[in-house]
Amino acid sequence: MTTTVSAPSLPDAALRRPLTRRDLRTLGLSALGGTLEFYDFVVFVFFANVLGALFFPADMPDWLRQLQTLGIFAAGYLARPVGGIVIAHFGDILGRKRMFTLSIFLMSVPTLVIGLLPTYASIGIAAPLLLLAMRILQGAAIGGEMPGAWVFVAEHVPQRHYGMAVGTLTAGITGGILLGSLVAVALNTHYAPAEIHDWAWRIPFILGGVFGLVSVYLRRFLEETPVFQELAERKKVARELPVKTVLREHRAAIVLVALMTWVLSTAIVVVILFTPAYLQKVFEIPAKLSLQANLAATFTLTLGCAVVGWASDRFGTRAVMLVGWGGLFATTYLFYLGLPGTPESLVWSYALVGFFVGSIALLPIVGVRAFPPAVRFSGLSFAYNMAYAVFGGLTPVLISVWQKVDVMAPAHYVAGIAVLGFLIGLWPFASRGWQPRA
Known part of the structure; x- marks a missing residue:
């Protein structure tokens, strides 16, 4: 439905x-x-x-x-x-x-x-x-x-x-x-x-x-x-400091966008930005091949964002969140556990997980609707940028430390965050969005 x-x-x-x-x-x-x-x-x-x-x-x-x-x-x-x-x-x-x-x-x-x-x-x-x-x-x-x-x-x-x-x-x-x-x-x-x-x-x-x-x-x-x-x-344009209104009246929306930003930043930083160096250092995959595979994943990421947007109109936000983040969980382990594999398997499996990284388009789809028009820009910007500064900055450090004791640290972290995205999909507010008071 x-x-x-x-x-x-x-x-x-x-x-x-x-x-x-x-x-x-x-x-x-x-x-x-x-x-x-x-x-x-x-x-x-x-x-x-x-x-x-x-x-x-x-x-x-x-x-x-x-x-x-x-x-x-x-x-x-x-x-x-x-x-x-x-x-x-x-x-x-x-x-x-x-x-x-x-x-x-x-x-x-x-x-x-x-x-x-x-x-x-x-x-x-x-x-x-x-x-x-x-x-x-x-x-x-x-x-x-x-x-x-x-x-x-x-x-x-x-x-x-x-x-x-x-x-x-x-x-x-x-x-x-x-x-x-x-x-x-x-x-x-x-x-x-x-x-x-x-x-x-x-x-x-x-x-x-x-x-x-x-x-x-x-x-x-x-x-x-x-x-x-x-x-x-x-x-009805905001009279007082918009972010003050956001902090006072829209805390649930801040939490929602911040958690989804955690999912987005992890998917981008780990899968797209961190993994090429990881492939070269841990599995000794040649730089040229790792960059070619990364190009494939970045292309399918771009394609995935457009498909996720279309699907949310056709099937509803909740269904796409559950399928998108569930797909990221499955393809993450398919990719990382299959390393180093063959050049062909590396490219296609990296491209497949990259497609499901495209589920990050759910953040703006959900986030814009989470705030009322008068403070929408401030609410989305505050929650998104504050969360990205924290999670985007800490994720590379966390992965680097974790990787010393478990070579599959990137897979576990991305999969765990995919589970978080799936659970957010079950939150009614994520698909309902802000509603004017009766």
Whole structure:
């Protein structure tokens, strides 16, 4: 039986209408911007070793250089909650569109600047400090972009296409990881290590910055969401600090989104980001093969997000949560227990688990509906970014320590989190969402 939930508040006729060309344009531009912005955020990790060599003293020990480079990368995650809360605050007061455009601008400019920065050999200690400053701005931007994109699209589309639209948008955002991986592979294929070290490392950052600024221009043609326009017309836009209202009146929604963020961050960090190095270190799988398998998994992740969104419209959120997270549990053990396997089995089993990682699209599908329109942006952004800062930061440390006593630690952790996602699917609030008081 299909579970019926209330989409972001719109008149009944608007909820039942078909997708229009304007809806498709909104979804397309939003997804494109999300792809480019997430690419800008993650491309750093693909060139972390090169950046470490260029932005720190040559005589610094390798372990310390790597630690400081990863510290600069992590600074982006630490800045997410602050940027997300501030951008969402004004998104609930001034409008979704303005902040939606601002977030991609705040990502594009620092990315472009990184591609143009002088290195340590040219300006000394100022080089890593400038790199750190740009990374903090990137983190603040991504903290506002993802919740903002989800809310913006969800409040534009009719109810019967709500899941498909949010899932497709999420597919576009995760496509940024795929794009970053493809660019890294292309550069390492066409340029020698010395060329990348000398100048070619700048290419992905400059391209990301330029295309991001083009996306800023294109977002000028988007319109404010009907939901916010209705709030403004009725003078029901948040008057007090929106996050204060969220903390006082919507604690169940905070818990729901935070727990689902734990599931999302674990699936992405462990399965997609952590596993390629794990394959090489633990099972001595060649780097080229592990990266090819990871590309397959990232592609099916992107596909899975879109399928999950479509299925939630067709079969209901609860059914998709149970099947999606149950499928992640099963395919996680199928993949990790089958290692190292053959090259063919590695690629197809990694791709299969990657498809079920696409169940992460359930977070925005559930999370947007968990908060009322007046504080929706702030509520989703606060819960998501705070939880991601905690769980996204602690997960690599936990896995690294656990792995010393159990080589299957990644499998057990992801499977355990999949069980949590399955149990959340049984929580009525997850599929019902926020309801106005009678």
